[in-house]
Amino acid sequence: MLRREFLKRFINWSFGILGLGMLASSIHLYPKEVKEMQTRYFPAINSDDAPRKGVKKTTLTYTDNSGENEARIFLAVLPEGLTAFSAVCSHLGCLVDWDRGKELFLCPCHGGKYDIAGNVAGGPPPESLTRLPVEIREGKVFVGVTV
Amino acid sequence: MGALSYDKTAGNFRRAVTAMRCEDKKFYPDYLFEILIVTIITIEIVFALALLFPPDIGRRINFNATYQPRPEWYFLWLYELVKYFPGKWMFIGTTILPLIVFLLITLAPFLEKTQDTSLRKRWRAVVIASILLVSAVILTIRAI
Amino acid sequence: MGKIFDYLDSRFVLKKPHKSFLERDLPANVNYFYCFGGITFILFLLLLSTGLMLSTYYVPSEKEAYQSIKFIDNKVYFGGVIRAVHKWSANLMVVCIVIHMLRVFVTGSYKKPRELNWVAGSVLLILTLGFGFTGYLLPWDQKAYWATVVGTSMAGTVPLIGKYLLILLRGGFDVNGITLLRFYSFHVLWLPLISLVFLWAHFHMIRQQGISGGL
Secondary structure: OHHHHHHHHHHHHHHHHHHHHHHHHHHHHOOOOOOOOOEEEEEEEEHHHOOOOOEEEEEEEEEEOOEEEEEEEEEEEEOOEEEEEEOEOOOOOOEOEEEOOOOEEEOOOOOOEEOOOOOEEEOOOOOOOOEEOEEEEOOEEEEEEEO | OOOOOOOOOOHHHHHHHHHHHHOOEEHHHHHHHHHHHHHHHHHHHHHHHHHHOOOOOOOEOOOOOOOOOOOOHHHHHHHHHHHHOOHHHHHHHHHHHHHHHHHHHHOHHHHOOOOOOOHHHHHHHHHHHHHHHHHHHHHHHHHO | OHHHHHHHHHHHOOOHHHHHHHOOEEOOOOOHHHHHHHHHHHHHHHHHHHHHHHOOOOOOOOOOHHHHHHHHHHHOOOHHHHHHHHHHHHHHHHHHHHHHHHHHHHOOOOOOOOHHHHHHHHHHHHHHHHHHHHHHHOOOEHHHHHHHHHHHHHHHOOOOOHHHHHHHHHOOOOOOHHHHHHHHHHHHHHHHHHHHHHHHHHHHHHHHHOOOOOO
Protein backbone atom coordinates (compact mmCIF):
# COMPACT_ATOMS: atom_id res chain seq x y z
CA MET A 1 0.00 0.00 0.00
CA LEU A 2 2.98 2.27 0.45
CA ARG A 3 3.53 2.17 -3.28
CA ARG A 4 -0.04 3.22 -3.97
CA GLU A 5 0.21 6.09 -1.51
CA PHE A 6 3.29 7.26 -3.33
CA LEU A 7 1.50 7.09 -6.68
CA LYS A 8 -1.42 9.08 -5.34
CA ARG A 9 0.84 11.71 -3.94
CA PHE A 10 2.79 11.87 -7.18
CA ILE A 11 -0.40 12.35 -9.18
CA ASN A 12 -1.68 15.11 -6.89
CA TRP A 13 1.59 16.99 -7.04
CA SER A 14 1.80 16.62 -10.81
CA PHE A 15 -1.63 18.12 -11.30
CA GLY A 16 -0.85 20.86 -8.82
CA ILE A 17 2.37 21.83 -10.55
CA LEU A 18 0.72 21.59 -13.95
CA GLY A 19 -2.03 23.96 -12.79
CA LEU A 20 0.43 26.42 -11.29
CA GLY A 21 2.51 26.30 -14.45
CA MET A 22 -0.51 27.10 -16.58
CA LEU A 23 -1.42 29.94 -14.26
CA ALA A 24 2.12 31.32 -14.33
CA SER A 25 2.31 31.08 -18.10
CA SER A 26 -0.56 33.54 -18.36
CA ILE A 27 2.15 36.20 -17.93
CA HIS A 28 2.55 35.51 -21.64
CA LEU A 29 -0.43 37.83 -22.16
CA TYR A 30 1.43 40.77 -20.70
CA PRO A 31 3.58 42.57 -23.28
CA LYS A 32 7.26 42.07 -22.55
CA GLU A 33 8.34 45.43 -23.85
CA VAL A 34 5.90 48.22 -23.43
CA LYS A 35 6.70 50.90 -25.96
CA GLU A 36 9.70 53.00 -25.00
CA MET A 37 8.45 56.47 -24.24
CA GLN A 38 10.39 59.54 -25.24
CA THR A 39 9.44 63.02 -26.31
CA ARG A 40 9.95 63.78 -29.96
CA TYR A 41 9.07 66.96 -31.80
CA PHE A 42 7.05 67.12 -34.97
CA PRO A 43 6.01 70.16 -36.98
CA ALA A 44 2.37 71.09 -36.45
CA ILE A 45 1.86 74.24 -38.49
CA ASN A 46 3.79 77.18 -39.89
CA SER A 47 4.38 79.80 -37.25
CA ASP A 48 2.64 82.32 -39.48
CA ASP A 49 -0.53 80.26 -39.12
CA ALA A 50 -0.27 80.05 -35.35
CA PRO A 51 -3.22 81.65 -33.60
CA ARG A 52 -2.84 85.19 -32.26
CA LYS A 53 -5.59 84.68 -29.72
CA GLY A 54 -8.04 81.97 -28.77
CA VAL A 55 -7.73 78.33 -29.68
CA LYS A 56 -6.85 76.62 -32.93
CA LYS A 57 -7.50 73.00 -33.69
CA THR A 58 -4.93 71.21 -35.78
CA THR A 59 -3.68 67.79 -36.70
CA LEU A 60 -0.22 66.64 -35.76
CA THR A 61 1.26 64.04 -38.04
CA TYR A 62 3.90 62.04 -36.27
CA THR A 63 5.76 58.81 -36.82
CA ASP A 64 6.50 56.06 -34.37
CA ASN A 65 7.34 52.35 -34.60
CA SER A 66 3.95 51.56 -36.10
CA GLY A 67 4.40 54.15 -38.87
CA GLU A 68 2.67 57.41 -39.54
CA ASN A 69 -0.05 58.49 -37.14
CA GLU A 70 -2.26 61.45 -36.62
CA ALA A 71 -3.18 63.14 -33.39
CA ARG A 72 -5.56 65.96 -32.73
CA ILE A 73 -4.06 68.83 -30.81
CA PHE A 74 -5.10 72.33 -29.83
CA LEU A 75 -2.93 75.40 -29.88
CA ALA A 76 -4.10 77.95 -27.36
CA VAL A 77 -2.82 81.44 -26.71
CA LEU A 78 -2.51 81.88 -22.96
CA PRO A 79 -0.95 84.72 -20.97
CA GLU A 80 2.25 82.63 -20.69
CA GLY A 81 2.39 82.15 -24.45
CA LEU A 82 1.48 79.60 -27.10
CA THR A 83 0.47 76.33 -25.47
CA ALA A 84 -0.32 73.00 -27.08
CA PHE A 85 -2.88 70.58 -25.64
CA SER A 86 -3.50 66.99 -26.49
CA ALA A 87 -7.18 66.51 -27.31
CA VAL A 88 -7.37 63.28 -25.33
CA CYS A 89 -9.78 63.67 -22.43
CA SER A 90 -8.18 62.73 -19.13
CA HIS A 91 -11.36 60.94 -18.10
CA LEU A 92 -11.60 57.91 -20.37
CA GLY A 93 -9.73 58.88 -23.50
CA CYS A 94 -12.26 60.39 -25.90
CA LEU A 95 -11.28 63.42 -27.98
CA VAL A 96 -12.44 66.80 -26.76
CA ASP A 97 -13.56 69.67 -28.95
CA TRP A 98 -13.25 73.43 -28.46
CA ASP A 99 -16.57 75.19 -28.08
CA ARG A 100 -16.05 78.76 -29.23
CA GLY A 101 -19.30 80.07 -27.76
CA LYS A 102 -18.83 78.64 -24.30
CA GLU A 103 -15.04 79.05 -24.41
CA LEU A 104 -14.63 75.52 -23.09
CA PHE A 105 -13.14 72.25 -24.25
CA LEU A 106 -16.04 69.79 -24.20
CA CYS A 107 -15.79 66.02 -24.14
CA PRO A 108 -18.70 64.33 -25.93
CA CYS A 109 -18.47 61.08 -23.98
CA HIS A 110 -19.21 61.81 -20.37
CA GLY A 111 -19.57 65.58 -20.38
CA GLY A 112 -16.11 66.64 -19.22
CA LYS A 113 -15.34 70.37 -19.45
CA TYR A 114 -12.01 72.20 -19.48
CA ASP A 115 -11.28 75.92 -19.63
CA ILE A 116 -8.91 77.50 -22.13
CA ALA A 117 -5.91 76.72 -19.87
CA GLY A 118 -6.89 73.05 -19.92
CA ASN A 119 -8.02 72.98 -16.30
CA VAL A 120 -11.10 70.97 -15.38
CA ALA A 121 -14.15 73.21 -15.39
CA GLY A 122 -16.78 70.57 -14.80
CA GLY A 123 -17.74 66.97 -15.35
CA PRO A 124 -15.85 63.85 -14.31
CA PRO A 125 -12.27 64.34 -15.64
CA PRO A 126 -9.66 63.75 -12.92
CA GLU A 127 -6.88 65.89 -14.43
CA SER A 128 -6.37 68.83 -16.73
CA LEU A 129 -5.70 68.33 -20.41
CA THR A 130 -2.16 67.19 -21.15
CA ARG A 131 0.10 70.07 -22.14
CA LEU A 132 2.54 69.28 -24.91
CA PRO A 133 5.86 71.12 -25.14
CA VAL A 134 6.09 73.64 -27.97
CA GLU A 135 9.15 74.86 -29.86
CA ILE A 136 9.18 77.48 -32.56
CA ARG A 137 12.03 77.16 -35.03
CA GLU A 138 12.60 77.29 -38.77
CA GLY A 139 9.33 79.19 -39.09
CA LYS A 140 7.35 76.25 -37.83
CA VAL A 141 5.62 75.31 -34.62
CA PHE A 142 7.02 72.02 -33.37
CA VAL A 143 5.00 70.08 -30.83
CA GLY A 144 6.47 67.34 -28.70
CA VAL A 145 4.65 64.07 -28.25
CA THR A 146 5.72 61.07 -26.27
CA VAL A 147 6.08 58.15 -28.62
CA MET B 1 -43.03 24.33 -22.16
CA GLY B 2 -43.37 25.57 -25.69
CA ALA B 3 -45.67 24.61 -28.52
CA LEU B 4 -48.45 26.52 -26.91
CA SER B 5 -48.75 29.86 -28.67
CA TYR B 6 -52.03 28.26 -29.59
CA ASP B 7 -53.69 28.17 -26.20
CA LYS B 8 -55.53 31.51 -26.23
CA THR B 9 -57.87 30.48 -28.97
CA ALA B 10 -58.17 26.79 -28.22
CA GLY B 11 -58.90 26.25 -24.55
CA ASN B 12 -59.45 22.55 -25.01
CA PHE B 13 -56.07 21.94 -26.49
CA ARG B 14 -54.46 23.63 -23.56
CA ARG B 15 -56.36 21.60 -21.04
CA ALA B 16 -55.40 18.41 -22.80
CA VAL B 17 -51.75 19.34 -22.64
CA THR B 18 -51.97 20.33 -19.00
CA ALA B 19 -53.53 16.99 -18.21
CA MET B 20 -50.74 15.23 -20.03
CA ARG B 21 -48.20 17.26 -18.07
CA CYS B 22 -49.48 15.90 -14.81
CA GLU B 23 -48.23 12.53 -15.88
CA ASP B 24 -44.50 12.31 -16.03
CA LYS B 25 -43.00 13.53 -19.22
CA LYS B 26 -40.27 11.62 -20.95
CA PHE B 27 -37.35 13.44 -22.48
CA TYR B 28 -37.83 11.57 -25.72
CA PRO B 29 -40.12 12.22 -27.47
CA ASP B 30 -42.30 14.56 -25.36
CA TYR B 31 -39.68 16.98 -24.18
CA LEU B 32 -37.47 16.86 -27.25
CA PHE B 33 -40.47 17.80 -29.37
CA GLU B 34 -41.04 20.89 -27.27
CA ILE B 35 -37.36 21.76 -27.37
CA LEU B 36 -37.43 21.61 -31.14
CA ILE B 37 -40.48 23.85 -31.32
CA VAL B 38 -38.81 26.43 -29.09
CA THR B 39 -35.63 26.15 -31.16
CA ILE B 40 -37.50 26.76 -34.39
CA ILE B 41 -39.34 29.76 -32.95
CA THR B 42 -36.09 31.22 -31.61
CA ILE B 43 -34.27 30.79 -34.91
CA GLU B 44 -37.17 32.34 -36.78
CA ILE B 45 -37.23 35.37 -34.52
CA VAL B 46 -33.47 35.84 -34.88
CA PHE B 47 -33.63 35.53 -38.66
CA ALA B 48 -36.59 37.87 -38.90
CA LEU B 49 -34.79 40.52 -36.86
CA ALA B 50 -31.55 39.95 -38.75
CA LEU B 51 -33.21 40.37 -42.12
CA LEU B 52 -35.30 43.35 -41.06
CA PHE B 53 -32.58 45.23 -39.17
CA PRO B 54 -29.13 44.22 -40.38
CA PRO B 55 -26.27 45.83 -38.46
CA ASP B 56 -24.57 48.71 -40.18
CA ILE B 57 -20.87 49.29 -40.29
CA GLY B 58 -19.67 52.69 -39.15
CA ARG B 59 -17.04 54.91 -40.65
CA ARG B 60 -13.38 54.11 -40.77
CA ILE B 61 -11.44 54.95 -37.64
CA ASN B 62 -10.54 58.60 -37.51
CA PHE B 63 -8.02 59.58 -34.86
CA ASN B 64 -8.73 63.17 -35.57
CA ALA B 65 -12.46 63.64 -35.20
CA THR B 66 -14.50 64.09 -32.08
CA TYR B 67 -16.72 61.09 -31.67
CA GLN B 68 -19.15 59.99 -29.01
CA PRO B 69 -18.93 56.23 -28.85
CA ARG B 70 -21.89 54.33 -27.54
CA PRO B 71 -21.42 50.93 -26.01
CA GLU B 72 -23.85 48.08 -26.57
CA TRP B 73 -27.17 48.73 -24.88
CA TYR B 74 -26.33 46.31 -22.07
CA PHE B 75 -23.34 48.42 -21.07
CA LEU B 76 -25.21 51.73 -21.15
CA TRP B 77 -25.87 51.65 -17.41
CA LEU B 78 -22.11 51.57 -16.79
CA TYR B 79 -21.54 54.28 -19.39
CA GLU B 80 -23.97 56.50 -17.51
CA LEU B 81 -22.74 55.50 -14.06
CA VAL B 82 -19.17 56.74 -14.60
CA LYS B 83 -20.46 60.25 -15.28
CA TYR B 84 -21.40 60.67 -11.64
CA PHE B 85 -17.97 60.00 -10.16
CA PRO B 86 -15.62 62.86 -11.00
CA GLY B 87 -11.91 63.14 -10.49
CA LYS B 88 -10.31 60.85 -7.98
CA TRP B 89 -13.64 59.13 -7.25
CA MET B 90 -13.75 57.67 -10.75
CA PHE B 91 -12.78 54.22 -9.55
CA ILE B 92 -16.00 53.95 -7.53
CA GLY B 93 -18.09 54.12 -10.70
CA THR B 94 -15.78 51.99 -12.79
CA THR B 95 -14.67 49.39 -10.25
CA ILE B 96 -16.30 49.38 -6.85
CA LEU B 97 -19.98 49.62 -7.74
CA PRO B 98 -19.86 47.13 -10.63
CA LEU B 99 -17.90 44.76 -8.39
CA ILE B 100 -20.47 45.07 -5.61
CA VAL B 101 -23.29 44.40 -8.09
CA PHE B 102 -21.48 41.38 -9.45
CA LEU B 103 -20.80 40.02 -5.97
CA LEU B 104 -24.39 40.61 -4.87
CA ILE B 105 -25.62 38.66 -7.88
CA THR B 106 -23.07 35.86 -7.67
CA LEU B 107 -23.34 35.35 -3.94
CA ALA B 108 -27.13 35.74 -3.77
CA PRO B 109 -27.77 32.10 -2.78
CA PHE B 110 -25.26 32.42 0.06
CA LEU B 111 -26.50 35.82 1.23
CA GLU B 112 -30.07 34.61 1.42
CA LYS B 113 -30.31 32.59 4.60
CA THR B 114 -33.86 31.31 4.33
CA GLN B 115 -34.70 28.15 2.46
CA ASP B 116 -38.18 29.48 1.80
CA THR B 117 -38.97 30.10 -1.85
CA SER B 118 -42.04 32.29 -1.36
CA LEU B 119 -41.31 35.87 -2.39
CA ARG B 120 -43.07 37.36 0.62
CA LYS B 121 -40.72 35.67 3.04
CA ARG B 122 -37.72 36.73 0.94
CA TRP B 123 -38.65 40.40 0.94
CA ARG B 124 -35.09 41.57 1.62
CA ALA B 125 -33.76 39.84 -1.46
CA VAL B 126 -36.72 41.10 -3.47
CA VAL B 127 -36.07 44.69 -2.36
CA ILE B 128 -32.36 44.52 -3.23
CA ALA B 129 -33.03 42.89 -6.58
CA SER B 130 -35.67 45.50 -7.38
CA ILE B 131 -33.32 48.35 -6.48
CA LEU B 132 -30.62 46.90 -8.74
CA LEU B 133 -33.04 46.35 -11.59
CA VAL B 134 -34.72 49.74 -11.31
CA SER B 135 -31.42 51.62 -11.08
CA ALA B 136 -30.08 49.72 -14.10
CA VAL B 137 -33.19 50.68 -16.06
CA ILE B 138 -33.04 54.33 -14.95
CA LEU B 139 -29.33 54.63 -15.79
CA THR B 140 -29.92 53.03 -19.18
CA ILE B 141 -32.78 55.40 -19.96
CA ARG B 142 -30.70 58.40 -18.91
CA ALA B 143 -27.87 57.28 -21.17
CA ILE B 144 -30.05 57.07 -24.28
CA MET C 1 -32.91 5.47 -40.57
CA GLY C 2 -33.58 3.06 -37.73
CA LYS C 3 -31.39 0.32 -39.16
CA ILE C 4 -28.44 2.57 -39.81
CA PHE C 5 -28.74 4.00 -36.34
CA ASP C 6 -28.94 0.54 -34.79
CA TYR C 7 -25.86 -0.51 -36.74
CA LEU C 8 -23.92 2.50 -35.51
CA ASP C 9 -25.25 2.20 -32.00
CA SER C 10 -24.30 -1.46 -31.70
CA ARG C 11 -20.69 -0.45 -32.32
CA PHE C 12 -20.43 3.11 -31.09
CA VAL C 13 -22.77 2.50 -28.09
CA LEU C 14 -24.38 5.85 -27.66
CA LYS C 15 -27.81 4.94 -26.44
CA LYS C 16 -26.97 2.82 -23.43
CA PRO C 17 -24.85 5.30 -21.45
CA HIS C 18 -27.42 8.01 -22.08
CA LYS C 19 -30.48 5.90 -21.43
CA SER C 20 -31.26 7.51 -18.11
CA PHE C 21 -30.94 10.91 -19.75
CA LEU C 22 -33.13 10.10 -22.74
CA GLU C 23 -35.87 8.43 -20.76
CA ARG C 24 -35.79 10.45 -17.58
CA ASP C 25 -38.91 11.95 -16.13
CA LEU C 26 -39.39 15.65 -15.91
CA PRO C 27 -41.21 17.66 -13.27
CA ALA C 28 -44.74 18.64 -14.22
CA ASN C 29 -44.91 22.15 -12.84
CA VAL C 30 -42.63 23.99 -15.21
CA ASN C 31 -43.93 26.92 -17.25
CA TYR C 32 -42.79 28.99 -20.21
CA PHE C 33 -40.33 31.00 -18.19
CA TYR C 34 -38.32 27.83 -17.72
CA CYS C 35 -37.48 27.99 -21.44
CA PHE C 36 -35.17 30.95 -21.33
CA GLY C 37 -32.09 29.11 -20.17
CA GLY C 38 -32.61 26.70 -23.04
CA ILE C 39 -33.22 29.54 -25.50
CA THR C 40 -29.99 31.12 -24.34
CA PHE C 41 -28.20 27.89 -25.19
CA ILE C 42 -29.87 27.77 -28.60
CA LEU C 43 -28.64 31.31 -29.22
CA PHE C 44 -25.18 30.26 -28.04
CA LEU C 45 -25.18 27.50 -30.64
CA LEU C 46 -26.38 29.96 -33.30
CA LEU C 47 -23.56 32.30 -32.32
CA LEU C 48 -21.08 29.45 -32.43
CA SER C 49 -22.10 28.38 -35.93
CA THR C 50 -22.35 31.88 -37.41
CA GLY C 51 -19.11 32.80 -35.66
CA LEU C 52 -17.34 29.82 -37.21
CA MET C 53 -18.47 30.97 -40.62
CA LEU C 54 -17.54 34.61 -40.07
CA SER C 55 -14.08 33.63 -38.84
CA THR C 56 -13.27 32.18 -42.27
CA TYR C 57 -13.41 35.63 -43.87
CA TYR C 58 -12.65 38.07 -41.10
CA VAL C 59 -9.08 39.38 -40.95
CA PRO C 60 -8.08 40.58 -37.48
CA SER C 61 -5.54 43.15 -38.57
CA GLU C 62 -5.42 46.89 -38.22
CA LYS C 63 -5.27 47.45 -41.96
CA GLU C 64 -7.75 44.86 -43.17
CA ALA C 65 -10.35 44.31 -40.45
CA TYR C 66 -12.68 47.08 -41.58
CA GLN C 67 -12.38 46.08 -45.23
CA SER C 68 -12.99 42.42 -44.44
CA ILE C 69 -16.26 43.25 -42.70
CA LYS C 70 -17.35 45.16 -45.79
CA PHE C 71 -16.26 42.17 -47.85
CA ILE C 72 -18.36 39.84 -45.71
CA ASP C 73 -21.36 42.14 -46.04
CA ASN C 74 -21.14 42.58 -49.79
CA LYS C 75 -19.12 39.86 -51.46
CA VAL C 76 -19.80 36.69 -49.50
CA TYR C 77 -22.78 34.39 -49.98
CA PHE C 78 -25.18 35.21 -47.16
CA GLY C 79 -22.34 37.17 -45.55
CA GLY C 80 -24.53 40.05 -44.47
CA VAL C 81 -27.22 37.71 -43.17
CA ILE C 82 -24.77 35.63 -41.17
CA ARG C 83 -23.26 38.72 -39.61
CA ALA C 84 -26.73 40.06 -38.85
CA VAL C 85 -27.75 36.75 -37.25
CA HIS C 86 -24.57 36.79 -35.20
CA LYS C 87 -25.25 40.30 -33.98
CA TRP C 88 -28.92 39.72 -33.22
CA SER C 89 -28.34 36.41 -31.47
CA ALA C 90 -25.81 38.15 -29.26
CA ASN C 91 -28.27 40.87 -28.32
CA LEU C 92 -31.15 38.48 -27.74
CA MET C 93 -28.87 36.26 -25.70
CA VAL C 94 -28.37 39.02 -23.14
CA VAL C 95 -32.13 39.55 -22.98
CA CYS C 96 -32.73 35.84 -22.46
CA ILE C 97 -30.04 35.61 -19.79
CA VAL C 98 -31.67 38.43 -17.86
CA ILE C 99 -35.11 36.76 -18.07
CA HIS C 100 -33.59 33.41 -17.15
CA MET C 101 -31.87 34.91 -14.10
CA LEU C 102 -35.05 36.69 -13.03
CA ARG C 103 -36.97 33.43 -13.32
CA VAL C 104 -34.43 31.57 -11.22
CA PHE C 105 -34.49 34.38 -8.67
CA VAL C 106 -38.28 34.59 -8.46
CA THR C 107 -38.75 30.84 -8.05
CA GLY C 108 -35.87 30.77 -5.56
CA SER C 109 -34.34 27.96 -7.55
CA TYR C 110 -30.79 28.84 -6.58
CA LYS C 111 -31.28 27.74 -3.02
CA LYS C 112 -29.55 24.75 -1.52
CA PRO C 113 -28.31 22.50 -3.12
CA ARG C 114 -28.15 24.60 -6.32
CA GLU C 115 -25.98 27.50 -5.11
CA LEU C 116 -22.97 26.56 -7.18
CA ASN C 117 -25.04 26.24 -10.30
CA TRP C 118 -26.09 29.85 -9.85
CA VAL C 119 -22.44 30.83 -9.42
CA ALA C 120 -21.55 28.98 -12.64
CA GLY C 121 -24.42 30.85 -14.30
CA SER C 122 -23.17 34.20 -13.09
CA VAL C 123 -19.71 33.40 -14.44
CA LEU C 124 -21.39 32.63 -17.75
CA LEU C 125 -23.07 36.04 -17.57
CA ILE C 126 -19.69 37.72 -17.18
CA LEU C 127 -18.30 35.63 -20.05
CA THR C 128 -21.24 36.73 -22.20
CA LEU C 129 -20.52 40.36 -21.39
CA GLY C 130 -16.88 39.65 -22.26
CA PHE C 131 -17.98 38.27 -25.61
CA GLY C 132 -20.02 41.41 -26.17
CA PHE C 133 -17.17 43.72 -25.24
CA THR C 134 -14.49 41.98 -27.31
CA GLY C 135 -16.81 41.43 -30.26
CA TYR C 136 -17.71 45.10 -30.34
CA LEU C 137 -14.16 46.05 -31.37
CA LEU C 138 -13.86 43.61 -34.25
CA PRO C 139 -15.56 45.70 -37.00
CA TRP C 140 -12.77 48.21 -36.34
CA ASP C 141 -14.87 51.23 -37.20
CA GLN C 142 -15.23 54.52 -35.35
CA LYS C 143 -17.77 53.20 -32.88
CA ALA C 144 -15.78 50.06 -32.17
CA TYR C 145 -12.50 51.88 -31.69
CA TRP C 146 -13.65 54.65 -29.40
CA ALA C 147 -15.94 52.42 -27.36
CA THR C 148 -12.95 50.18 -26.71
CA VAL C 149 -10.77 53.16 -25.82
CA VAL C 150 -13.36 54.19 -23.23
CA GLY C 151 -14.05 50.65 -22.02
CA THR C 152 -10.42 49.70 -21.52
CA SER C 153 -9.71 53.09 -19.93
CA MET C 154 -12.25 52.13 -17.29
CA ALA C 155 -10.05 49.17 -16.39
CA GLY C 156 -7.21 51.66 -16.12
CA THR C 157 -8.93 53.46 -13.26
CA VAL C 158 -8.84 50.43 -10.97
CA PRO C 159 -6.78 51.43 -7.93
CA LEU C 160 -3.19 50.13 -7.77
CA ILE C 161 -3.30 47.57 -10.57
CA GLY C 162 -5.16 49.76 -13.06
CA LYS C 163 -2.14 50.64 -15.17
CA TYR C 164 -1.06 47.03 -15.53
CA LEU C 165 -4.60 45.91 -16.22
CA LEU C 166 -4.85 48.48 -18.98
CA ILE C 167 -1.62 47.30 -20.63
CA LEU C 168 -2.72 43.69 -20.22
CA LEU C 169 -6.04 44.40 -21.93
CA ARG C 170 -4.64 46.55 -24.72
CA GLY C 171 -1.34 44.75 -25.15
CA GLY C 172 0.37 48.12 -24.85
CA PHE C 173 -0.43 51.71 -24.00
CA ASP C 174 -2.71 52.36 -26.93
CA VAL C 175 -5.59 50.63 -28.63
CA ASN C 176 -4.10 49.41 -31.90
CA GLY C 177 -3.63 46.32 -34.02
CA ILE C 178 -2.23 44.38 -31.07
CA THR C 179 -5.41 45.10 -29.14
CA LEU C 180 -7.52 44.00 -32.09
CA LEU C 181 -5.70 40.70 -32.42
CA ARG C 182 -5.92 40.15 -28.68
CA PHE C 183 -9.63 40.83 -28.57
CA TYR C 184 -10.12 38.55 -31.57
CA SER C 185 -8.26 35.77 -29.81
CA PHE C 186 -10.34 36.25 -26.66
CA HIS C 187 -13.53 36.40 -28.69
CA VAL C 188 -13.02 33.30 -30.81
CA LEU C 189 -10.80 31.08 -28.65
CA TRP C 190 -10.48 31.93 -24.98
CA LEU C 191 -14.02 32.89 -24.15
CA PRO C 192 -15.69 30.07 -26.13
CA LEU C 193 -13.45 27.45 -24.53
CA ILE C 194 -13.97 28.79 -21.02
CA SER C 195 -17.69 29.10 -21.73
CA LEU C 196 -17.90 25.47 -22.79
CA VAL C 197 -16.35 24.39 -19.50
CA PHE C 198 -18.84 26.44 -17.51
CA LEU C 199 -21.75 25.42 -19.71
CA TRP C 200 -20.84 21.81 -19.08
CA ALA C 201 -20.73 22.50 -15.34
CA HIS C 202 -24.07 24.31 -15.53
CA PHE C 203 -25.80 21.47 -17.38
CA HIS C 204 -24.09 18.76 -15.41
CA MET C 205 -25.40 20.22 -12.16
CA ILE C 206 -28.90 20.61 -13.58
CA ARG C 207 -28.91 16.96 -14.55
CA GLN C 208 -27.54 15.78 -11.25
CA GLN C 209 -29.83 17.96 -9.14
CA GLY C 210 -32.86 17.90 -11.39
CA ILE C 211 -34.95 20.88 -12.41
CA SER C 212 -35.98 22.77 -9.34
CA GLY C 213 -39.57 21.93 -8.44
CA GLY C 214 -39.95 25.35 -6.92
CA LEU C 215 -43.28 26.99 -6.19
